[in-house]
Amino acid sequence: MTYRLFDVEVVRRIQLSPSMVRLVFADPDVRHMAIGGPDQRIKIFFPSAGQATPQLPRDVNWYAGYRALPPTTRPPMRSYTIRRLDATVAEVEVDFVLHGDGGPASRWAIRARPGDRTVLSAPDGRDGAIVSGFEWRPPAGTRRLLLVGDETAVPAMAAILEHLADTGCGATIDVVLEVAGRDDMLSLRAPPQARIDWRARDGAAHGRCLLDALAGGAGPPGSAGPVVARPAHIPSGDAEIDIDRAILWETDSAAEAGGGLYVWMAGEAGAVVALRRHLVGVRGIDRRAIACMGYWRLGRSLD
Ligand SMILES: Cc1cc2nc3c(=O)[nH]c(=O)nc-3n(C[C@H](O)[C@H](O)[C@H](O)COP(=O)(O)OP(=O)(O)OC[C@H]3O[C@@H](n4cnc5c(N)ncnc54)[C@H](O)[C@@H]3O)c2cc1C
Numbered sequence: 001m002t003y004r005l006f007d008v009e010v011v012r013r014i015q016l017s018p019s020m021v022r023l024v025f026a027d028p029d030v031r032h033m034a035i036g037g038p039d040q041r042i043k044i045f046f047p048s049a050g051q052a053t054p055q056l057p058r059d060v061n062w063y064a065g066y067r068a069l070p071p072t073t074r075p076p077m078r079s080y081t082i083r084r085l086d087a088t089v090a091e092v093e094v095d096f097v098l099h100g101d102g103g104p105a106s107r108w109a110i111r112a113r114p115g116d117r118t119v120l121s122a123p124d125g126r127d128g129a130i131v132s133g134f135e136w137r138p139p140a141g142t143r144r145l146l147l148v149g150d151e152t153a154v155p156a157m158a159a160i161l162e163h164l165a166d167t168g169c170g171a172t173i174d175v176v177l178e179v180a181g182r183d184d185m186l187s188l189r190a191p192p193q194a195r196i197d198w199r200a201r202d203g204a205a206h207g208r209c210l211l212d213a214l215a216g217g218a219g220p221p222g223s224a225g226p227v228v229a230r231p232a233h234i235p236s237g238d239a240e241i242d243i244d245r246a247i248l249w250e251t252d253s254a255a256e257a258g259g260g261l262y263v264w265m266a267g268e269a270g271a272v273v274a275l276r277r278h279l280v281g282v283r284g285i286d287r288r289a290i291a292c293m294g295y296w297r298l299g300r301s302l303d
Helices: 029-032 062-068 104-109 151-166 208-215 267-279
Strands: 003-018 020-027 041-045 077-081 082-084 089-098 117-123 144-150 172-179 195-200 261-268 290-296
Touching: 003 029, 003 077, 003 089, 020 104, 029 117, 077 089, 077 104, 077 151, 089 104, 144 208, 151 172, 151 261, 151 290, 172 208, 195 208, 208 267, 261 267, 267 290
Parallel strands: 144 172, 144 261, 172 195, 261 290
Antiparallel strands: 003 020, 003 117, 020 089, 041 077, 041 117, 082 089
């Protein structure tokens, strides 16, 4: 599957909550965009200083040309999730967390208005190949689902829940979401059996509420039951992967691993590591049943 560049215009801006805005992008070309799974990721480019729109090379080797641009003129690129694609009207929606002026993506989203233009790198459906760039892959036979994430994962989790509702999923579904405050809790369309546990951070450390929720018993028990009584804490790093140098991305779930349980987890990398440690070490969940993704890293830019 080929990812390629789509030039798009902001046609609508919808403030979903104090810290989340939905931008609807449109262009006739968007009718060729494709989605492989509900947590489909794309890249969005943001103008560098002095640019009205991101200036990118346009030849077949555009990415090599992009990497070769001097840092001062190379438009920053960040990962986002397609919240909804409507190819029939050639529109694609992306929900942005507004975390202040500290990063180019959030800074741009705070100010973006209809008429503004940008560039997306997204799957092109025209070659008919299988679409890659998504991680929602519950193995056949999954009977219990646990979804855990912070606000950056809310768009993906919302799309996953809509997908489960549309496909008549019969599994038990536990969802734990952490957002900045009560006003950031959104109304989600989900299967009727889904238990959705919103937690407001209210100034606590990122991931703290998710860990508290899991330590308090949220979600299904692991296949082996509790094995270690370890105090819950959020470490700055992890012995297995240096999350300040590498992106946390472990998604190779094994069909037989979870005994019918599949866990999808995304958010701040340090928090995700702590959550996985809890699920594996305390709950006894097989690590291979857990897809976990570091969507961002506190104190670092992930370009
Ligand atoms: C596959 C994937 C899908 C994603 N989907 C979405 C999505 O749909 N919506 C969405 O909003 N984000 C999403 N993210 C997360 C997003 O890419 C990051 O939050 C990104 O760092 C934002 O870029 P920035 O330019 O605003 O900040 P950066 O320049 O990357 O970082 C600048 C500073 O801001 C901090 N920072 C970054 N993000 C946050 C945050 N959310 N809260 C507080 N501080 C932050 C960093 O730690 C750093 O100190 C996704 C990430 C991945 C990998």
